[in-house]
Amino acid sequence: MNPLLALRYHWNVNVLGPVVLRLQRWQAERRPARWDTRYLAPPLRIAPRTKELVARHWLAGRYADGYRKVAWVTSGAPVELLKALDFYVLYPENHAAICGTARLAVDIASEAEGAGYSRDLCSYARTDIGAVLSGKTPVGRLPKPDVLFACTNICQTVLFWYRALAEYFGAPLVLIDTPFVYTEEAAEHAVRYVRRQLEEAVPVLERIAGKRLDERKLRQVGLLSKRASELWLEILQRCRHRPAPISVFDQFIQMAPIVEMRGDPETVDFYAALLKEVDARIAAGVGAVKNERKRVLWDNLPIWYRLRYLAEFLARHGVAVVVSTYTNAWGELAPLIDPDDLWESMARTYIYPILNRGTGHKLRTMRQMVEEYQLDGAILHSDRSCKPYSIGQMDQRDRLIREVGVPALLLEADHNDFRAFAEEQVATRLAAFVEMLG
Amino acid sequence: MEPASPIPSRTQTLRAWKEQGGGIAAVLPIHYPRALLRAFGLLPVEVWGPPRVDPAPGAAHLQPYVCSIVGNALSFLLSGGLDGTDVIIVPHACDSLQGLGSLLLDFVRPRQPVFPLYLPRGRRESDLQFLADECRALYEKLAAITGRAPSEVELMKSIRREEEADGLLAELHRRRRVLPLSDLAFYRLVRAREYLPAEEFAARARAVLDGPPADPRPGVPLLLSGIVPEPMALLDAVAEMGGAVVADDLACSGRRLYPPGTSTDPFRRMAERILNGPPDPTRGSPIAERLRHLVGMARESGARGVVFYDVKFCEPELFDLPLLRRGLQEAGLPSVHIEVDLNDPLSGQTLTRIEAFLEMVAGQPAEEARR
Ligand code: SF4
Numbered sequence: 001m002n003p004l005l006a007l008r009y010h011w012n013v014n015v016l017g018p019v020v021l022r023l024q025r026w027q028a029e030r031r032p033a034r035w036d037t038r039y040l041a042p043p044l045r046i047a048p049r050t051k052e053l054v055a056r057h058w059l060a061g062r063y064a065d066g067y068r069k070v071a072w073v074t075s076g077a078p079v080e081l082l083k084a085l086d087f088y089v090l091y092p093e094n095h096a097a098i099c100g101t102a103r104l105a106v107d108i109a110s111e112a113e114g115a116g117y118s119r120d121l122c123s124y125a126r127t128d129i130g131a132v133l134s135g136k137t138p139v140g141r142l143p144k145p146d147v148l149f150a151c152t153n154i155c156q157t158v159l160f161w162y163r164a165l166a167e168y169f170g171a172p173l174v175l176i177d178t179p180f181v182y183t184e185e186a187a188e189h190a191v192r193y194v195r196r197q198l199e200e201a202v203p204v205l206e207r208i209a210g211k212r213l214d215e216r217k218l219r220q221v222g223l224l225s226k227r228a229s230e231l232w233l234e235i236l237q238r239c240r241h242r243p244a245p246i247s248v249f250d251q252f253i254q255m256a257p258i259v260e261m262r263g264d265p266e267t268v269d270f271y272a273a274l275l276k277e278v279d280a281r282i283a284a285g286v287g288a289v290k291n292e293r294k295r296v297l298w299d300n301l302p303i304w305y306r307l308r309y310l311a312e313f314l315a316r317h318g319v320a321v322v323v324s325t326y327t328n329a330w331g332e333l334a335p336l337i338d339p340d341d342l343w344e345s346m347a348r349t350y351i352y353p354i355l356n357r358g359t360g361h362k363l364r365t366m367r368q369m370v371e372e373y374q375l376d377g378a379i380l381h382s383d384r385s386c387k388p389y390s391i392g393q394m395d396q397r398d399r400l401i402r403e404v405g406v407p408a409l410l411l412e413a414d415h416n417d418f419r420a421f422a423e424e425q426v427a428t429r430l431a432a433f434v435e436m437l438g
Numbered sequence: 439m440e441p442a443s444p445i446p447s448r449t450q451t452l453r454a455w456k457e458q459g460g461g462i463a464a465v466l467p468i469h470y471p472r473a474l475l476r477a478f479g480l481l482p483v484e485v486w487g488p489p490r491v492d493p494a495p496g497a498a499h500l501q502p503y504v505c506s507i508v509g510n511a512l513s514f515l516l517s518g519g520l521d522g523t524d525v526i527i528v529p530h531a532c533d534s535l536q537g538l539g540s541l542l543l544d545f546v547r548p549r550q551p552v553f554p555l556y557l558p559r560g561r562r563e564s565d566l567q568f569l570a571d572e573c574r575a576l577y578e579k580l581a582a583i584t585g586r587a588p589s590e591v592e593l594m595k596s597i598r599r600e601e602e603a604d605g606l607l608a609e610l611h612r613r614r615r616v617l618p619l620s621d622l623a624f625y626r627l628v629r630a631r632e633y634l635p636a637e638e639f640a641a642r643a644r645a646v647l648d649g650p651p652a653d654p655r656p657g658v659p660l661l662l663s664g665i666v667p668e669p670m671a672l673l674d675a676v677a678e679m680g681g682a683v684v685a686d687d688l689a690c691s692g693r694r695l696y697p698p699g700t701s702t703d704p705f706r707r708m709a710e711r712i713l714n715g716p717p718d719p720t721r722g723s724p725i726a727e728r729l730r731h732l733v734g735m736a737r738e739s740g741a742r743g744v745v746f747y748d749v750k751f752c753e754p755e756l757f758d759l760p761l762l763r764r765g766l767q768e769a770g771l772p773s774v775h776i777e778v779d780l781n782d783p784l785s786g787q788t789l790t791r792i793e794a795f796l797e798m799v800a801g802q803p804a805e806e807a808r809r
């Protein structure tokens with residue numbers, strides 16, 4: 001290890017950085033709310049801390065080159081292995097979402113499009129490849145990967161995308177292929193296959209990390225991961241309460257740590273604090289939407305560049321979006337993680353995310369949400385960029401209407417590319433949907 | 439330049455097979471163990487779209503940003519196109535085919551049983567073992583619906599029959615430039631592998647291969663990559679414009695030149711064959727490997743340019759294109775990218791682009807292309 005790089009890392013990440021970030025947090029805590037508080041509750045008190053936590057994560061990445069081994073990872077990957085080997089873990093999808101929220105995604109994706117990547121490809125992938133090709137990023141700088149770690153449990157797109165990254169960086173690609181679960185149960189040979197790949201990945205990762213995997217540390221990371229996921233699930237389930245203390249728009253913002261810092265002790269502390277705040281809201285009768293009249297669910301990825309617009313539009317009409325299949329995905333598998341039987345439970349946990357399961361399973365999940373959260377309707381974001389999440393929605397919508405008896409709206413857009421967002425059309429469709437809710 | 443006896447159509451083949459008491463398996467793209475289906479007396483008849491169907495029935499279930507291979511397959515099924523089949527096999531190749539398989543199982547629920555088949559994305563021992571297990575699981579499902587249980591010997595016999603047909607298919611590809619077939623006739627023949635029984639395909643292939651060779655076809659030699667050459671009139675149009683397809687990396691043909699297997703376990707052997715096929719993004723082959731393969735094919739065949747002929751919204755193809763095209767350019771091989779919807783007729787714009795490409799390639803010194 002280069003001592004100068006180590007010094008630079010410690011100075012920026014552990015000494016100077018935290019001071020600057022604390023100051024920014026202090027300022028943020030005093031800034032007036034930016035979202036319309038006539039219809040929405042004031043922002044969560046924890047929000048500046050979320051920003052600080054996330055910023056610190058990206059700060060560590062900025063100075064990781066030459067000091068820490070870096071893994072670029074897909075959002076559903078078994079990150080516990082990497083954490084236990086002390087990799088700095090970077091999630092290109094999260095980075096792309098940050099770009100989307102900051103409305104920089106299209107500019108950055110254009111760099112990829114200029115290099116020949118079609119606009120029909122997932123906008124996360126385009127944003128990421130654009131960032132790689134141009135160096136543009138709102139987080140300062142992205143460290144180069146020593147390894148690419150892709151798990152197909154969210155889509156096949158990530159494999160196509162990471163194969164391109166492997167060429168750009170000349171980095172090895174470790175693949176955990178998780179056979180799609182078409183029926184209720186994964187076949188035993190599929191679970192065996194995932195487990196075997198996890199075991200086979202260890203020597204490869206150890207070689208890159210330059211250290212042996214400590215099973216005790218892995219167990220510890222597994223425990224922390226489970227605990228954070230449980231807390232996240234508890235927070236989401238608090239939204240069964242009327243009025244819902246937070247909305248999915250809050251959840252979209254607060255989910256960053258569960259995705260990119262799963263397995264860290266700070267993440268557990270963070271979600272414990274968030275749960276407390278949510279409970280305090282419930283105790284005080286505070287709802288995310290001030291005049292909650294109707295409750296609906298959100299299916300698919302957020303529309304990152306229009307969170308505020310959607311939150312305010314719906315809140316104005318007393319519509320609270322209280323639950324989402326998307327944010328739920330990082331909590332629902334928590335019970336499957338068993339730190340005492342980690343390898344087998346990891347294989348099972350990572351084969352069962354909602355995106356690796358059939359269209360019928362998603363409908364069942366939504367039906368259950370309608371019941372448990374007492375919903376009046378559903379918004380299904382038909383995300384041009386995300387085929388695995390979107391295929392099936394037309395039938396799901398029809399059945400929600402026909403069999404469950406709730407209005408359901410298919411909203412055409414894209415999670416990161418605002419060129420696929422037709423403002424007027426969206427407004428008209430949302431208005432009609434609100435009317436149907438009554 | 440057509441073969442002596444016309445190749446029967448899919449419908450004729452299907453009818454004849456049924457009259458003999460056989461069953462039909464409708465199979466979606468791309469990779470699957472033909473031998474396994476045949477061992478159960480099921481003739482695999484592949485469904486690549488098909489082109490030019492009324493897309494409306496599928497559009498009630500699928501968003502417009504899903505490729506037309508998947509959209510048309512669903513429309514075709516819903517409008518009765520697969521009524522004569524006994525089972526539907528949906529191999530996993532991409533998110534769109536995955537979605538289709540799931541939709542069929544959960545919502546569309548056709549009369550026929552639907553069996554998905556997951557294809558692993560690597561070539562590790564664990565991938566081989568998994569695919570062998572997946573074939574074994576498919577065996578059990580087929581046994582349950584047909585009431586048959588082919589023995590290991592029968593399975594091996596079926597595998598050898600397919601291996602022989604695939605060997606002849608590969609030979610057709612190798613000698614394509616001196617076969618007495620136009621590009622259109624060549625593709626009619628090699629694409630008959632999508633539905634003819636292996637033995638019938640083999641007989642037809644042998645008849646062509648055993649005939650006298652022709653003079654090498656004139657024209658600017660091209661490598662055709664992509665998914666499927668539809669509409670097939672494209673091939674005559676390319677010839678008329680002065681091009682000749684001399685090498686193939688199409689998902690429906692060149693990427694399925696499976697080598698013979700070695701294992702004595704029938705399931706491992708089926709898996710081995712699929713995993714050892716030419717590089718393919720849907721099997722997770724690294725882009726560098728694909729590039730080496732394309733450059734190697736171009737060198738061997740004398741191709742001086744590459745046409746990527748893709749179906750719109752095809753992620754597996756679109757992700758590889760920029761790096762492949764850059765690498766080909768560096769190897770002195772220009773390329774052009776064309777995207778089509780299976781329901782569109784051959785457009786003037788497509789033809790103009792191919793013509794311009796041919797002119798550009800023809801104007802380049804051949805040495806540069808071989809650099
Ligand atoms: S947005 Fe969809 S397609 Fe893109 S990486 Fe995520 S799951 Fe895959």
Ligand code: SF4
Pocket residue numbers: 467505506507508531532533534535665720749751752753754755
């Ligand atoms: S054309 Fe491409 S996206 Fe469509 S089914 Fe084939 S591989 Fe999948």
